[in-house]
Amino acid sequence: MSLLGKKFPAPFARPMAPFFVAGLVIMYGVNAAQTAFMNTAEFKNDPRNPNAKPVQSGH
Template sequence: MSWFGITPLKKFPAPVLRPMAPFFVAGLVIAYGVNSAQSAMMQSDEWKNDRRNIYAKSSQH
Protein backbone atom coordinates (compact mmCIF):
# COMPACT_ATOMS: atom_id res chain seq x y z
CA MET A 1 0.00 0.00 0.00
CA SER A 2 1.41 3.32 -1.00
CA TRP A 3 0.43 6.71 0.34
CA PHE A 4 1.72 9.54 -1.84
CA GLY A 5 4.50 7.26 -3.03
CA ILE A 6 5.72 6.44 0.49
CA THR A 7 5.78 2.83 1.62
CA PRO A 8 5.28 2.87 5.41
CA LEU A 9 6.52 -0.65 6.15
CA LYS A 10 9.74 -0.62 4.17
CA LYS A 11 12.59 -2.38 5.95
CA PHE A 12 16.00 -0.75 6.07
CA PRO A 13 19.13 -2.75 6.89
CA ALA A 14 20.29 -0.20 9.48
CA PRO A 15 21.27 -1.53 12.92
CA VAL A 16 19.21 0.11 15.63
CA LEU A 17 19.35 -1.89 18.85
CA ARG A 18 23.04 -2.74 18.92
CA PRO A 19 24.32 0.89 18.77
CA MET A 20 21.67 1.98 21.28
CA ALA A 21 22.43 -0.80 23.82
CA PRO A 22 24.82 1.31 25.96
CA PHE A 23 22.14 3.97 26.32
CA PHE A 24 19.53 1.41 27.36
CA VAL A 25 21.92 -0.02 29.96
CA ALA A 26 22.80 3.47 31.22
CA GLY A 27 19.09 4.30 31.53
CA LEU A 28 18.51 1.19 33.64
CA VAL A 29 21.48 2.01 35.87
CA ILE A 30 20.26 5.60 36.38
CA ALA A 31 16.69 4.43 37.10
CA TYR A 32 17.99 1.91 39.69
CA GLY A 33 20.17 4.58 41.32
CA VAL A 34 17.33 7.10 41.52
CA ASN A 35 15.00 4.45 42.96
CA SER A 36 17.57 3.47 45.60
CA ALA A 37 18.22 7.09 46.55
CA GLN A 38 14.50 7.84 46.79
CA SER A 39 13.88 4.79 48.99
CA ALA A 40 16.76 5.77 51.28
CA MET A 41 15.45 9.33 51.57
CA MET A 42 11.90 8.15 52.34
CA GLN A 43 13.24 6.11 55.26
CA SER A 44 15.26 9.00 56.71
CA ASP A 45 14.35 10.65 60.01
CA GLU A 46 13.04 13.76 58.28
CA TRP A 47 10.39 11.90 56.26
CA LYS A 48 9.79 8.85 58.46
CA ASN A 49 6.50 10.15 59.93
CA ASP A 50 5.27 12.25 57.01
CA ARG A 51 1.74 11.36 55.87
CA ARG A 52 2.83 11.32 52.20
CA ASN A 53 5.44 8.67 52.91
CA ILE A 54 4.28 5.25 51.70
CA TYR A 55 6.59 3.54 54.21
CA ALA A 56 5.22 5.49 57.21
CA LYS A 57 3.17 3.73 59.82
CA SER A 58 -0.47 4.48 59.18
CA SER A 59 -2.50 5.88 62.07
CA GLN A 60 -5.82 5.11 60.38
CA HIS A 61 -8.30 2.62 61.83
Protein backbone atom coordinates in the same frame (compact mmCIF):
# COMPACT_ATOMS: atom_id res chain seq x y z
CA MET B 1 2.04 2.50 1.33
CA SER B 2 3.31 2.88 4.87
CA LEU B 3 2.42 5.78 7.15
CA LEU B 4 5.93 5.85 8.59
CA GLY B 5 7.76 6.10 5.30
CA LYS B 6 10.40 3.78 3.88
CA LYS B 7 12.04 1.24 6.16
CA PHE B 8 15.82 1.26 6.18
CA PRO B 9 17.70 -1.90 7.23
CA ALA B 10 19.81 -0.10 9.83
CA PRO B 11 20.80 -1.80 13.09
CA PHE B 12 19.05 -0.41 16.14
CA ALA B 13 19.60 -2.56 19.22
CA ARG B 14 23.39 -2.97 19.09
CA PRO B 15 24.34 0.73 18.71
CA MET B 16 21.73 1.79 21.26
CA ALA B 17 22.66 -0.87 23.87
CA PRO B 18 24.97 1.43 25.93
CA PHE B 19 22.14 3.96 26.24
CA PHE B 20 19.68 1.26 27.37
CA VAL B 21 22.18 0.04 29.97
CA ALA B 22 22.86 3.61 31.15
CA GLY B 23 19.11 4.21 31.49
CA LEU B 24 18.72 1.12 33.64
CA VAL B 25 21.65 2.16 35.84
CA ILE B 26 20.15 5.64 36.30
CA MET B 27 16.72 4.20 37.15
CA TYR B 28 18.29 1.83 39.71
CA GLY B 29 20.24 4.71 41.28
CA VAL B 30 17.19 6.96 41.50
CA ASN B 31 15.17 4.13 43.07
CA ALA B 32 17.91 3.46 45.63
CA ALA B 33 18.13 7.17 46.49
CA GLN B 34 14.36 7.48 46.89
CA THR B 35 14.26 4.43 49.14
CA ALA B 36 17.08 5.83 51.26
CA PHE B 37 15.36 9.23 51.58
CA MET B 38 12.04 7.62 52.55
CA ASN B 39 13.68 6.14 55.64
CA THR B 40 15.32 9.34 56.91
CA ALA B 41 13.97 11.11 60.00
CA GLU B 42 12.62 14.03 57.96
CA PHE B 43 10.34 11.89 55.80
CA LYS B 44 9.72 8.87 58.04
CA ASN B 45 6.37 10.18 59.37
CA ASP B 46 5.23 11.92 56.18
CA PRO B 47 1.72 10.66 55.29
CA ARG B 48 2.76 10.43 51.61
CA ASN B 49 5.45 7.91 52.51
CA PRO B 50 4.28 4.36 51.67
CA ASN B 51 6.42 3.02 54.52
CA ALA B 52 4.92 5.40 57.12
CA LYS B 53 2.90 3.86 59.89
CA PRO B 54 -0.84 4.65 59.59
CA VAL B 55 -2.14 7.29 62.00
CA GLN B 56 -4.18 5.68 64.77
CA SER B 57 -7.53 7.35 65.37
CA GLY B 58 -8.75 7.90 68.93
CA HIS B 59 -12.04 6.03 68.48
